[in-house]
Amino acid sequence: MLNVKFGWDAKSAATTMRTYLDAGVQVRIAGNIRYVCRDRDDDMVVACALIAGARMIVSGDNDLLSLGTYSGISLLSPAEYLRQRAAAAKPG
Numbered sequence: 001m002l003n004v005k006f007g008w009d010a011k012s013a014a015t016t017m018r019t020y021l022d023a024g025v026q027v028r029i030a031g032n033i034r035y036v037c038r039d040r041d042d043d044m045v046v047a048c049a050l051i052a053g054a055r056m057i058v059s060g061d062n063d064l065l066s067l068g069t070y071s072g073i074s075l076l077s078p079a080e081y082l083r084q085r086a087a088a089a090k091p092g
């Protein structure tokens with residue numbers, strides 16, 4: 001996906017994916033989260049975040065982002081996430 005959608009070379013894409021997979025949490029969803037998102041296929045993303053105890057979902061998917069927050073989980077675009085991180089890192 002990273003190499004097709006964003007033009008990354010195969011080595012960079014593989015290294016980045018390995019980093020995410022090593023830091024990730026594997027969860028099993030039961031399918032009991034329904035009709036949360038405009039796009040019903042995105043309900044499983046919210047279900048995974050809830051089960052994993054996530055505080056945020058970072059996504060470029062407009063259907064997910066339209067939620068704003070859900071059950072205490074913030075849904076942020078990558079740009080907004082980076083803005084928030086930069087603001088938090090500023091001294092004072």
